Amino acid sequence: xxxxxxxxxxxxxxxxxxxxxxxxxxxxxxxxxxxxxxxxxxxxxxxxxxxxxxxxxxxxxxxxxxxxxxxxxxxxxxxxxxxxxxxxxxxxxxxxxxxxxxxxxxxxxxxxxxxxxxxxxxxxxxxxxxxxxxxxxxxxxxxxxxxxxxxxxxxxxxxxxxxxxxxxxxxxxxxxxxxxxxxxxxxxxxxxxxxxxxxxxxxxxxxxxxxxxxxxxxxxxxxxxxxxxxxxxxxxxxxxxxxxxxxxxxxxxxxxxxxxxxxxxxxxxxxxxxxxxxxxxxxxxxxxxxxxxxxxxxxxxxxxxxxxxxxxxxxxxxxxxxxxxxxxxxxxxxxxxxxxxxxxxxxxxxxxxxxxxxxxxxxxxxxxxxxxxxxxxxxxxxxxxxxxxxxxxxxxxxxxxxxxxxxxxxxxxxxxxxxxxxxxxxxxxxxxxxxxxxxxxxxxxxxxxxxxxxxxxxxxxxxxxx
Amino acid sequence: xxxxxxxxxxxxxxxxxxxxxxxxxxxxxxxxxxxxxxxxxxxxxxxxxxxxxxxxxxxxxxxxxxxxxxxxxxxxxxxxxxxxxxxxxx
Ligand SMILES: Cc1cc2nc3c(=O)[nH]c(=O)nc-3n(C[C@H](O)[C@H](O)[C@H](O)COP(=O)(O)OP(=O)(O)OC[C@H]3O[C@@H](n4cnc5c(N)ncnc54)[C@H](O)[C@@H]3O)c2cc1C
Numbered sequence: 403x404x405x406x407x408x409x410x411x412x413x414x415x416x417x418x419x420x421x422x423x424x425x426x427x428x429x430x431x432x433x434x435x436x437x438x439x440x441x442x443x444x445x446x447x448x449x450x451x452x453x454x455x456x457x458x459x460x461x462x463x464x465x466x467x468x469x470x471x472x473x474x475x476x477x478x479x480x481x482x483x484x485x486x487x488x489x490x491x492x493x494x495x496x497x498x499x500x501x502x503x504x505x506x507x508x509x510x511x512x513x514x515x516x517x518x519x520x521x522x523x524x525x526x527x528x529x530x531x532x533x534x535x536x537x538x539x540x541x542x543x544x545x546x547x548x549x550x551x552x553x554x555x556x557x558x559x560x561x562x563x564x565x566x567x568x569x570x571x572x573x574x575x576x577x578x579x580x581x582x583x584x585x586x587x588x589x590x591x592x593x594x595x596x597x598x599x600x601x602x603x604x605x606x607x608x609x610x611x612x613x614x615x616x617x618x619x620x621x622x623x624x625x626x627x628x629x630x631x632x633x634x635x636x637x638x639x640x641x642x643x644x645x646x647x648x649x650x651x652x653x654x655x656x657x658x659x660x661x662x663x664x665x666x667x668x669x670x671x672x673x674x675x676x677x678x679x680x681x682x683x684x685x686x687x688x689x690x691x692x693x694x695x696x697x698x699x700x701x702x703x704x705x706x707x708x709x710x711x712x713x714x715x716x717x718x719x720x721x722x723x724x725x726x727x728x729x730x731x732x733x734x735x736x737x738x739x740x741x742x743x744x745x746x747x748x749x750x751x752x753x754x755x756x757x758x759x760x761x762x763x764x765x766x767x768x769x770x771x772x773x774x775x776x777x778x779x780x781x782x783x784x785x786x787x788x789x790x791x792x793x794x795x796x797x798x799x800x801x802x803x804x805x806x807x808x809x810x811x812x813x814x815x816x817x818x819x820x821x822x823x824x825x826x827x828x829x830x831x832x833x834x835x836x837x838x839x840x841x842x843x844x845x846x847x848x849x850x851x852x853x854x855x856x857x858x859x860x861x862x863x864x865x866x867x868x
Numbered sequence: 869x870x871x872x873x874x875x876x877x878x879x880x881x882x883x884x885x886x887x888x889x890x891x892x893x894x895x896x897x898x899x900x901x902x903x904x905x906x907x908x909x910x911x912x913x914x915x916x917x918x919x920x921x922x923x924x925x926x927x928x929x930x931x932x933x934x935x936x937x938x939x940x941x942x943x944x945x946x947x948x949x950x951x952x953x954x955x956x957x958x
Binding site for chain 1: 905912
């Protein structure tokens with residue numbers, strides 16, 4: 403091995419890796435982040451096409467709270483990274499909605515709107531809903547949760563109106579469930595808080611300024627970031643992780659390795675033996691998405707649509723499964739980035755629509771069939787999405803579409819599983835000493851969640867050497 | 869450092885960690901957690917800053933002694949003997 407030993411090596415320059423890197427560099431560790439892609443951000447990155455910048459992930463930064471709010475996840479995150487709330491330049495949402503045929507529930511960054519909407523639409527469920535809210539308020543986010551409890555089952559104990567159960571599950575599944583047909587109860591509690599009690603915002607200018615801020619901070623603190631440098635293998639001996647081997651054969655030594663590549667993906671890097679013993683292929687994530695972004699010559703508001711995000715479903719039952727066909731257009735998410743209360747309005751009108759997609763079906767297509775399938779999938783998605791919003795096609799200047807294969811190509815997530823494995827590793831431990839999991843497969847998702855994941859695992863295992 | 873300087877040093881560290889908190893009214897005897905918003909992540913940062921600025925190690929079992937400003941002063945007085953106060957947020 404080379405003699406340049408690092409305190410910590412981090413695999414992946416996504417949200418979790420960057421946040422962990424800043425934490426450790428802040429306390430003078432010698433930290434190296436290795437990223438195989440040529441851009442940072444992972445699932446929350448950006449790219450340029452025909453002179454326009456597109457965000458990959460980011461519909462909404464969840465967990466939004468105003469400046470000065472005490473004890474909230476976003477406040478903790480800012481404090482840990484020594485960032486100011488103002489640095490993020492967050493534009494809050496107007497309002498969003500859960501839309502099923504004939505019933506809508508609006509919500510905003512003020513919980514009272516959601517509460518009153520539920521009371522109005524489901525007058526027989528007021529007490530039940532309030533009991534649920536109280537239960538969630540009291541939920542202890544910091545005690546080790548039981549990961550096998552189904553939110554669907556718990557909700558049925560509280561709420562007797564099936565439609566309300568489905569309507570509550572829809573946005574929470576879409577914004578963070580790695581489990582088919584359901585959400586883990588502890589995730590439900592975290593997500594409910596982050597979507598309804600707190601809320602949505604968008605950094606002015608999208609994800610890039612936030613990423614720039616993180617990259618700059620990491621560099622100022624002396625952290626080292628190497629792009630286009632994939633980790634091929636995790637080097638270990640006698641149950642202890644010693645470092646990593648790069649694609650070109652170089653070995654780098656470290657006291658601690660944090661991996662945001664995912665559980666199965668990380669175990670694969672340790673070799674067949676640990677992979678075979680510790681990866682249950684049933685648990686590799688099955689849920690992936692297809693998203694199309696339309697650039698329009700009008701803003702959504704000019705077309706009569708002022709909702710920020712719509713979680714739609716075209717029947718009374720919400721079916722959150724890997725579809726049997728290329729996509730499942732029956733439900734999805736529509737995001738209009740123009741409908742945040744930004745200081746500087748966006749130049750173009752934007753319309754993004756996401757639905758569930760099946761990785762295997764996309765994988766087996768020939769290149770020509772792939773392009774054709776994209777076109778048809780968008781048509782199908784808009785058939786259901788347009789009635790819940792509007793049809794962006796007459797105003798289209800440009801469009802771009804990404805599929806489960808795109809997610810896999812740019813983030814290395816097996817099967818393009820955006821929310822990772824169905825079983826999370828909340829303690830961040832692996833079978834190897836000094837190797838820990840951060841980000842998606844540790845269990846905290848989304849921009850805010852994955853950053854907190856990187857921070858808390860770095861604090862626990864990498865900051866204070868055992 | 870004197871006791872008073874140690875209390876200044878700790879307050880300066882808290883200012884770095886929690887710039888939005890108002891530290892003017894802090895007393896030395898009540899738990900810090902009761903007076904301002906500090907969680908276990910923040911206490912870890914106090915320990916880390918002490919190590920970074922003054923090279924003092926506080927083992928995890930002893931974090932409890934940092935609960936109050938008086939506690940900090942008692943605990944750190946022998947450890948910081950002969951060291952100069954370093955104010956980052958002057
Ligand atoms: C379409 C879409 C919309 C989304 N919308 C939102 C939203 O609105 N709000 C929200 O909060 N979240 C959203 N998310 C989710 C959010 O993006 C993720 O939960 C979060 O970014 C995960 O961060 P992470 O650090 O865990 O993982 P990742 O972002 O996947 O980071 C892992 C990184 O590791 C790198 N890597 C993997 N293997 C290796 C290797 N062997 N060597 C080197 N590098 C490697 C990858 O290239 C990647 O950069 C969305 C995601 C998608 C796909």
